[in-house]
Amino acid sequence: MKTIIKNTTTFVGENFDRQDSIDILIEDDLVKRIDKQINASDADEVFDGKDFFVTPGFINAHFHPSQQFNRALGVGISHDKQMDLLHATDKIKKPDDKYWLSYLAVLEGLRAGTTCFYSVGSEIETQIKLYNKLGVRAACTMIPKDIEANEKDESVRAKTWDTKERIKTAEELHKKYHSDLVRVHFGVANVRYASDELILGMQKLAEKYDVYFHMHAAEANKYVESVMKRTGHRPVEHLYKTGALNHRVSLAHMTKLMPEEIKFLAEKKAHVVHCPRANSYVAVGVCPMKELIDEGVNVCLGSDAAINNNSNRVLGDAHAAHDKLADRYEKADIIDYITLFKMLTINGAKAMGLEKQIGTIEEGKKADLVLWSKNEYPFIPGFNLLADLIFADDGCMAHTVFINGKKVLENYKSTMMNEEELKQQAKKIAHRFYSLFKERIFKNL
Numbered sequence: 169m170k171t172i173i174k175n176t177t178t179f180v181g182e183n184f185d186r187q188d189s190i191d192i193l194i195e196d197d198l199v200k201r202i203d204k205q206i207n208a209s210d211a212d213e214v215f216d217g218k219d220f221f222v223t224p225g226f227i228n229a230h231f232h233p234s235q236q237f238n239r240a241l242g243v244g245i246s247h248d249k250q251m252d253l254l255h256a257t258d259k260i261k262k263p264d265d266k267y268w269l270s271y272l273a274v275l276e277g278l279r280a281g282t283t284c285f286y287s288v289g290s291e292i293e294t295q296i297k298l299y300n301k302l303g304v305r306a307a308c309t310m311i312p313k314d315i316e317a318n319e320k321d322e323s324v325r326a327k328t329w330d331t332k333e334r335i336k337t338a339e340e341l342h343k344k345y346h347s348d349l350v351r352v353h354f355g356v357a358n359v360r361y362a363s364d365e366l367i368l369g370m371q372k373l374a375e376k377y378d379v380y381f382h383m384h385a386a387e388a389n390k391y392v393e394s395v396m397k398r399t400g401h402r403p404v405e406h407l408y409k410t411g412a413l414n415h416r417v418s419l420a421h422m423t424k425l426m427p428e429e430i431k432f433l434a435e436k437k438a439h440v441v442h443c444p445r446a447n448s449y450v451a452v453g454v455c456p457m458k459e460l461i462d463e464g465v466n467v468c469l470g471s472d473a474a475i476n477n478n479s480n481r482v483l484g485d486a487h488a489a490h491d492k493l494a495d496r497y498e499k500a501d502i503i504d505y506i507t508l509f510k511m512l513t514i515n516g517a518k519a520m521g522l523e524k525q526i527g528t529i530e531e532g533k534k535a536d537l538v539l540w541s542k543n544e545y546p547f548i549p550g551f552n553l554l555a556d557l558i559f560a561d562d563g564c565m566a567h568t569v570f571i572n573g574k575k576v577l578e579n580y581k582s583t584m585m586n587e588e589e590l591k592q593q594a595k596k597i598a599h600r601f602y603s604l605f606k607e608r609i610f611k612n613l
């Protein structure tokens with residue numbers, strides 16, 4: 169299959185060099201050629217790109233699709249209470265319910281230019297199914313806990329698993345489902361509720377199958393205190409001392425870091441996923457993004473979940489990351505938009521071990537491309553299109569999206585699913601869920 173995007177504007181390579189009046193040839197799953205006036209006579213499809221600009225797809229490096237149910241239920245409550253809410257609502261959801269709502273979370277991200285998700289949760293079989301159905305790239309990662317939250321009432325306590333059983337199941341799921349488009353990585357929930365045996369066992373599998381490892385870490389004071397009580401060390405310090413930091417490891421949130429922990433991350437080449445809006449929503453502090461970048465740590469971006477971000481558009485997190493940093497240092501030039509754009513794209517690819525395949529537009533890389541209409545409001549006058557994307561993020565909608573060379577979104581609609589039917593189905597399920605929520609949970613919050 170050959171598709172040519174003719175006469176367009178694009179941004180090539182890791183420095184996002186702007187090229188105008190350029191053609192992009194997509195052959196099967198790859199960007200085959202980027203050149204002036206490519207012969208289109210044998211192309212299966214020619215897309216007139218004159219009124220568009222093309223960027224690499226964004227990478228949401230920390231994402232819980234199944235939390236779509238809980239959007240706006242956690243307004244104004246603390247991080248700890250929000251975790252209680254999350255675990256309580258998990259008990260009244262059916263796995264199939266999560267499936268339908270998760271579609272909407274992924275589509276919302278896709279419509280805002282995300283083509284790859286580091287997708288976490290307990291029902292990863294459900295997630296694998298939906299990414300395959302939508303034709304969207306993902307690394308699905310189970311994030312189990314094996315330390316019981318005894319301090320919590322049973323009604324809000326997360327499910328815990330047998331350590332060996334979870335490691336065995338994770339390996340079986342990898343063997344059964346891992347593919348080029350929908351990968352199966354390994355992970356655990358966080359240092360507070362995962363034993364060293366679980367963390368190191370999952371990491372061993374990541375190495376064995378040459379994939380990556382993901383978890384939450386250093387997110388809130390209560391978590392840090394609890395880890396210190398159990399291990400005598402702060403979370404990242406503990407991971408360092410147990411040999412659990414390496415180039416395959418990405419850690420989400422990281423709002424509670426000491427300077428020596430930043431050095432540990434840099435030394436071991438671990439990656440950090442900054443989730444600025446999710447952190448603000450539950451007031452857990454600010455990830456020291458500048459200090460991490462200055463120390464040489466790869467920092468990328470995640471939207472986290474609809475329960476604490478309310479948005480699944482990681483593009484908005486680039487804007488938020490800028491604003492938090494500018495406010496903190498009272499300096500407008502503390503971070504440039506190209507660095508933010510790297511955090512949205514190639515840095516996320518590095519955190520997933522996919523930098524040779526995705527994250528930039530280059531000949532020989534996967535055709536994960538987003539076409540934005542220059543006629544939309546955020547891009548008029550359009551003097552600096554990449555900065556427009558980041559700073560006018562609220563209004564930016566992808567017109568057409570290719571993933572793995574396949575057109576999965578066209579004229580703002582999924583080509584893989586009937587979105588209207590999906591919304592109706594999801595609304596029905598959400599209505600039933602909300603009745604149960606009000607009856608069983610709301611009064612106890």
Ligand SMILES: [Zn+2]
Pocket residue numbers: 230232384420472473
């Ligand atoms: Zn999370």
